[in-house]
Amino acid sequence: MPPAPVVTDLRVHLERPTKSDFDCSRDDDPGAQDWYRMDKDLCLHRGELKAYLYLKIKDQANLTAEDWVVTDIKTGLLRPADSPWMKCDGGVSVRREKFTVGVDQVVTAVDVVFGEDVEDPRPQWVTLQSPLWLRAHVDSPSARLTFLRGRGQPFPEIAPELRLSESDGFKxxxxxxxxxxxxxxxxxxxxxxxxxxxxxxxxxxxxxxxxxxxxxxxxxxxxxxxxxxxxxxxxxxxxxxxxxxxxxxxxxxxxxxxxxxxxxxxxxxxxxxxxxxxxxxxxxxx
Missing domain, CATH: 3.60.21 (Purple Acid Phosphatase; chain A, domain 2)
Known part of the structure; x- marks a missing residue:
């Protein structure tokens, strides 16, 4: 993984024992250079089907103003139709723009959480409410994308200061x-x-x-x-x-x-x- 990653593309890829059903509208090979497969089966190992999230990631230092980067991600039935948005399998729509914007407007990390009852609590991470469209087992908790724009908040240099109050003690x-x-x-x-x-x-x-x-x-x-x-x-x-x-x-x-x-x-x-x-x-x- 590059030291300063920027997501330039993504896709959901469904795998069968005999063939692959999912194919994004772009021609990139999921196994080609700069593509990374997230090590989570989106179908949670239930049944014969397996689905994986592939991210195309480049180092920010190697990007130019002519390179395309991901600036937004949506999932669900209402899929944007305007040109900056590209539709992928799994009900995912990806907005890609030239790298002429600040890194704080660019997607730098993507993750997956499972279940309707979980939100990504990490600062600045956005959890999409609509689940991915997968042919998963009916009892499988739904997979939802979560992503980060910019670099996020770094770890503090020291742990939070814990103080003992003379009046209230320390609980x-x-x-x-x-x-x-x-x-x-x-x-x-x-x-x-x-x-x-x-x-x-x-x-x-x-x-x-x-x-x-x-x-x-x-x-x-x-x-x-x-x-x-x-x-x-x-x-x-x-x-x-x-x-x-x-x-x-x-x-x-x-x-x-x-x-x-x-x-x-x-x-x-x-x-x-x-x-x-x-x-x-x-x-x-x-």
Missing amino acids: IVQISDLHLRTGFGTCQDAMERDGTNLGPIRADQETLRLVEEILESERPNLVVLTGDQIHHDVDDSQSAIFKAVTPMIVRRIPWTVIFGNHDDEGRHASSRESPLSSQPGWKEHI
Whole structure:
């Protein structure tokens, strides 16, 4: 990957065991120089089909005013028809312009999250609400693109300063065993306080609602996630960990993570550090 990457093109590529169905309107070969395949199966390894996001990336230092760069991305049914926009498979539309604009207007990174209940919490990242159009398994959490314009906010030189107040003390909230999944997750034995059985409910939604209620009530100076934020054998570790840290990020509460045994379990799990270190911008992370 170049030291100062700029996205100059992208495509969604659907792979079958015998042939490939997806073909962008441009003639570039996905395996050619400057093309990078994101190491995430957009169909989440369910069924015979596999789909991947390919990014054409060049170093900013090697671009001229005559080079084309990506300045915007859209997904969904309403696809722009004017000339700067080019349509690709997967319901993706890409706006490409000559590199005569500032880098802050240019797409420099693209990622994928899975599920309707997750947003990319990294500063300046934009999560597209319409999912990719894929022939994925009906129960597969939807894949959505998220992208960054410009260079984003760098890591702070030092961690957030934590102060002990003489009047209020220093309050730490410990959160453990969230067991978040890719997608909503299901709780089969939820019940009311009086013991009334609620039947199957969306587990992650209720878990995060409880976390948010605690943060609003306690107003902590620090939150420590002490393991098993992710349920074992999830389809995408990054999407699950994004859900875990978003409540602190939106409230600007300093937080830190201790990983548990379930956080890197499973066939498709990421390493313990990779969901948090994939891009800079975790301002409150200590």
